[in-house]
Amino acid sequence: MIRTKELNLKNGSRIVVIGGGPAGAFFSIFASKLAQDLGRKLDITIYEKKIFDNQGALGCNMCAGVISESLVQSLALEDINLPSSVVQSCVDSYYFHTQNGNIKIKSSRIQQRGIATIFRGGGPKGNAGKDIQSFDEFLLHKAVEHGAKVKHIFIDKINLNDDKPVIYAGERLQNDCDLLVGASGVKANSGKIYEKLGIGYKIPSTIRATQSEIELGSDWIANKFGNSIHIFLLRIPGVKFVSVIPKGRFITVSLLGNEPNVEYIKMFLAHPVMKQMLPQGFKIPDKFCHCFPKINIKGAKNPFADRLVLVGDASSVRLYKDGIGSAYITSKAAAHTAILYGIGKQNFEKHYLPVCKNLDADNLFGKLLFSVNDFVSYTALLSKGYFRTIQQEQADLHKTTHHSDILWDMFTGSRFYKEIFIRTLNPRYILNLLFTITSTSLLDMLSIQPKK
Numbered sequence: 224m225i226r227t228k229e230l231n232l233k234n235g236s237r238i239v240v241i242g243g244g245p246a247g248a249f250f251s252i253f254a255s256k257l258a259q260d261l262g263r264k265l266d267i268t269i270y271e272k273k274i275f276d277n278q279g280a281l282g283c284n285m286c287a288g289v290i291s292e293s294l295v296q297s298l299a300l301e302d303i304n305l306p307s308s309v310v311q312s313c314v315d316s317y318y319f320h321t322q323n324g325n326i327k328i329k330s331s332r333i334q335q336r337g338i339a340t341i342f343r344g345g346g347p348k349g350n351a352g353k354d355i356q357s358f359d360e361f362l363l364h365k366a367v368e369h370g371a372k373v374k375h376i377f378i379d380k381i382n383l384n385d386d387k388p389v390i391y392a393g394e395r396l397q398n399d400c401d402l403l404v405g406a407s408g409v410k411a412n413s414g415k416i417y418e419k420l421g422i423g424y425k426i427p428s429t430i431r432a433t434q435s436e437i438e439l440g441s442d443w444i445a446n447k448f449g450n451s452i453h454i455f456l457l458r459i460p461g462v463k464f465v466s467v468i469p470k471g472r473f474i475t476v477s478l479l480g481n482e483p484n485v486e487y488i489k490m491f492l493a494h495p496v497m498k499q500m501l502p503q504g505f506k507i508p509d510k511f512c513h514c515f516p517k518i519n520i521k522g523a524k525n526p527f528a529d530r531l532v533l534v535g536d537a538s539s540v541r542l543y544k545d546g547i548g549s550a551y552i553t554s555k556a557a558a559h560t561a562i563l564y565g566i567g568k569q570n571f572e573k574h575y576l577p578v579c580k581n582l583d584a585d586n587l588f589g590k591l592l593f594s595v596n597d598f599v600s601y602t603a604l605l606s607k608g609y610f611r612t613i614q615q616e617q618a619d620l621h622k623t624t625h626h627s628d629i630l631w632d633m634f635t636g637s638r639f640y641k642e643i644f645i646r647t648l649n650p651r652y653i654l655n656l657l658f659t660i661t662s663t664s665l666l667d668m669l670s671i672q673p674k675k
């Protein structure tokens with residue numbers, strides 16, 4: 224019988240992490256903490272090409288910057304409390320702008336800590352103030368506090384020499400290690416360096432979003448946008464939906480369309496519904512911070528091998544939601560596997576892969592939920608009835624808020640999609656929804672306005 228070799232991390236073992244975004248920082252923090260609890264010290268080096276304090280694309284990891292309620296709480300339990308210099312706004316509600324009108328949704332379950340909005344880098348390009356602290360820099364600094372070293376170098380080649388991974392930058396050998404952690408995300412094209420290893424790794428499928436940052440002033444934003452994330456379901460041709468996230472004196476406009484295109488942002492800002500949210504005479508600046516980052520929409524294949532594991536976006540994430548929360552989940556699972564069970568392929572297969580598969584399986588429910596949401600939004604009769612149901616629920620949060628909670632959980636990413644899907648099947652609430660849809664359409668036919 225062939226015995227598979229046992230690969231373990233020992234005191235002083237060397238770990239190289241490629242990528243110092245959330246996944247790389249989380250892995251380093253969890254691995255150091257756990258090793259320390261077991262009386263071991265690890266030698267961890269993070270290779271990160273960006274300096275996150277920089278403004279604009281140079282320092283930014285390009286995302287909408289919403290830290291979910293569940294992640295804010297999980298971080299607090301890990302003793303990672305986001306300081307006010309990192310948190311740009313605290314969100315307690317979602318505001319939906321639809322063809323049928325506007326509605327603000329609050330969850331009856333929202334906890335004290337709420338949802339945080341952050342900038343991944345040092346803020347939009349040309350931002351004059353010094354009041355923005357990068358979220359990614361904050362996390363990276365936490366990893367350093369736990370003993371990791373950071374080198375700002377771009378890694379372009381990996382070899383699995385004599386089993387031990389070796390990394391290169393511009394043909395120059397940088398380091399060899401006992402364990403290599405791929406936390407390089409999907410936004411750069413670094414996934415190819417793992418594909419070339421012949422371990423069966425396949426880069427996740429992605430789509431590109433369109434995103435921009437607009438400065439409107441903190442007073443204007445506080446008055447007009449309040450503590451809400453605004454979701455616009457306006458049926459603009461080619462645009463699925465737009466989220467507007469308040470961040471101090473800026474708003475981040477994050478848009479999912481048929482293709483990445485800055486013209487969509489211009490069309491959105493000129494739309495009569497959005498125009499009402501902008502100062503009178505607002506003109507779109509000639510130059511404004513915008514980008515077309517990739518979103519992981521389908522997990523990677525084989526995100527591990529002997530002495531190698533991929534985490535965060537480079538592995539599996541939750542569909543459209545809480546990518547940073549997914550980086551937390553996969554990095555923690557990979558760190559636990561490496562420290563408690565070993566760093567062999569079979570260890571990752573047994574203890575890490577199920578976590579990735581759970582996320583991938585949950586996304587199938589997510590896809591279904593978003594398809595139903597699209598169908599309802601685009602079917603006038605259904606969307607009116609649904610809108611009315613949510614209106615009734617929001618009028619009294621002490622009564623049942625079943626449908627509002629479903630919408631809240633879908634858009635905030637606070638719950639797993641499978642759990643949300645199961646809740647949608649409750650016959651009592653389906654009947655209640657059907658009743659409201661039928662009565663709304665009857666009132667419509669008779670042209671009677673329902674009582675608010």
Ligand SMILES: Cc1cc2nc3c(=O)[nH]c(=O)nc-3n(C[C@H](O)[C@H](O)[C@H](O)COP(=O)(O)OP(=O)(O)OC[C@H]3O[C@@H](n4cnc5c(N)ncnc54)[C@H](O)[C@@H]3O)c2cc1C
Nearest residue numbers: 242244245246272286287288289378407408535536546547
């Ligand atoms: C438009 C958009 C909006 C989003 N909004 C949200 C949101 O509101 N909330 C949320 O939770 N998630 C959101 N996400 C998802 C979120 O951005 C990701 O899930 C998250 O950043 C994944 O973290 P990561 O560390 O795996 O990858 P990344 O954040 O991409 O970090 C990877 C790091 O690796 C570095 N790197 C890459 N290759 C190399 C190399 N070869 N050498 C050295 N360094 C390298 C990069 O510079 C980068 O710093 C959004 C994504 C997009 C595209």
